[in-house]
Amino acid sequence: MSHQSSASRSARRFGVLLAASALVLTACSTPSAPGSDSDDPAATGDSTGVTDTTVTIGTHTPLTGPAAAGYSSISAAATAYFEYINEEGGVHGREIEYIVKDDGYNPANTQTVVRELVQQDEVFAIVNGLGTATHQSVLEFLNQNKVPDLFVASGSTSWNQPDKYPFTFGFNADYVVEGAALAQYAADELPGTSVCMLGQDDDFGDDFLTGLETALGADGVAHVERYSVSNQDVTAQIGALQAAGCEVVTLATINGFTALAIGTAAQLGWFPQWMASSSGADYPTLQGYLGDAAPQLLQGFIGTNYSPMGDDDWVTLFREINDEYNDGAPFDGNTIYGMSVAYTFAEALAAAGEDPTRESLLEAITSGDLQGNGIAPLAFAPDNHAAYLTVGITSVDQGVQDYIGTTYEVRGGAVTAVEPAPVALTGNGIPG
The missing domain is CATH 3.40.50.2300 (Response regulator)
Incomplete structure (x- = not known):
């Protein structure tokens, strides 16, 4: 059966699924954070995807199809970095589980796999979804469901619209x-x-x-x-x-x-x-x-x-991680990019507190305190959802x-x- 047939059926069910997911998320939008006192208002928030030992996040990316050769190595590099940090104890004692789903660089497939990540896998956030047309197809869905939509892998200015898409943040310099x-x-x-x-x-x-x-x-x-x-x-x-x-x-x-x-x-x-x-x-x-x-x-x-390159301590570290946790895959700009994104998420998660919620994660990103690892500190702010406004030649x-x-x-x-x-x-x- 073709992808188009499947996509068509999914489209007919989309309204029902979206309404159902909205009801579910409304019902669980203010659970107590793991290990917190449910009577403490400051400790409440949406902790979907967070357990006492893990934080589960996900992404869509082309692992197959015409764009795979250029981009599939990004998620592999990010996964390698998460394995490195997990072996070192994770973030606040929690390991990061990164679910990578193939969308073949096809927006119809993107809609399917992102709904799976949100509704079935119940991820804490979508991190580094790749592609302009592909990710634009899920912008409304993620923001309507109040899912942190972090560090999109595209230089489109679409991601920097805080009033319209408060849950979405870019990563690339646009x-x-x-x-x-x-x-x-x-x-x-x-x-x-x-x-x-x-x-x-x-x-x-x-x-x-x-x-x-x-x-x-x-x-x-x-x-x-x-x-x-x-x-x-x-x-x-x-x-x-x-x-x-x-x-x-x-x-x-x-x-x-x-x-x-x-x-x-x-x-x-x-x-x-x-x-x-x-x-x-x-x-x-x-x-x-x-x-x-x-x-x-x-x-x-x-x-x-805007990322580390050349004779840089970050590059040296990423080479070591690539050799040990990524089977010594070819080391290039995609490797550095994927690990830089993963580090930035880990930095945001650490800043979100010992019992992170989706709300505290977004507060950490917009606080202006995150540094990242680029040519200049990250530019995130309440009125700016672009990571880098500074680039080097x-x-x-x-x-x-x-x-x-x-x-x-x-x-x-x-x-x-x-x-x-x-x-x-x-x-x-x-x-x-």
Whole structure:
């Protein structure tokens, strides 16, 4: 039976299931926290998914399908970090159980597996659900059911709407921030050059273009080409950018299309300055696509990032965890990303108290006290559900990708150069 048939039946039952789940959650919205005095109002709250020994969370991610090759390693890396922290005693004595469900990068499947996580597995929170279209399909459901929807794996600005979606928080620096930072770097370091864009024909490309125009002005982008991810040929777009005389090409692309664009341009004998958002700028992944030509084609390649990289204590720790708890899987930007997300959740859980509730978890995140492990401390606040408003500029030199020291904060429509303030590793990466 096809997924479409199953999805159709699920859709017909959705209203009934949603109403039922709302009644169930209303009935149990104020249970006493584990081990607390039920007569103490301060100790009440929704502790779904929490026992005396465990905290159960879940995620949706593509373990199969066309996006699996690029993204399935993220949840594996997060799982490895949770195994590391559990072996060290967990958080407040509780182990973190991470249920990973495959949605094949299909929104219909996402709706099915997220309902399972909430209604059957009764998770405490959804953590790092992956994909823009996939996660948008469950935004309303999670917020209506008051399930913490944490650290979405996408740079869409959809996740930063505290009034509309109070339970949802992003993790990636959003595409507006990354586009603005790259454009400002081009203006600062390559003044007078023709800055162009190649990007997806969806929200990714739209937000990224908004970021470019934030820094360069409405007329500052010389030429724009868009493509559909369903078409694995960008020859026409690359040819148009070349014909337009573009000197700097900024990319709103995932890694596979970054490599496709650079490889296609090389075949045409064209070598502009390439700049890409973090979604398409991971050197080890690009090297996998481009092979032996990567060091030459990517020399001087500019990107953005907000996670630890290069010669960093966090990277050293994550390599050790990867070797011991992740079967020595290939170590790349996805590994660092997955473990960084897992650490951030553990930090929030530690700050939520010895007897955490969904309410205390959200209070911990919006308190402004969480640091994370990035290029700058986390930016979460009651009126901001975006994790990073600051990104660093990265460059590839002789096959090594690292920060170059140039860092931008993008806030309130302004792009400001700031000093990097990376969060130092403490406590062997175990919060609290």
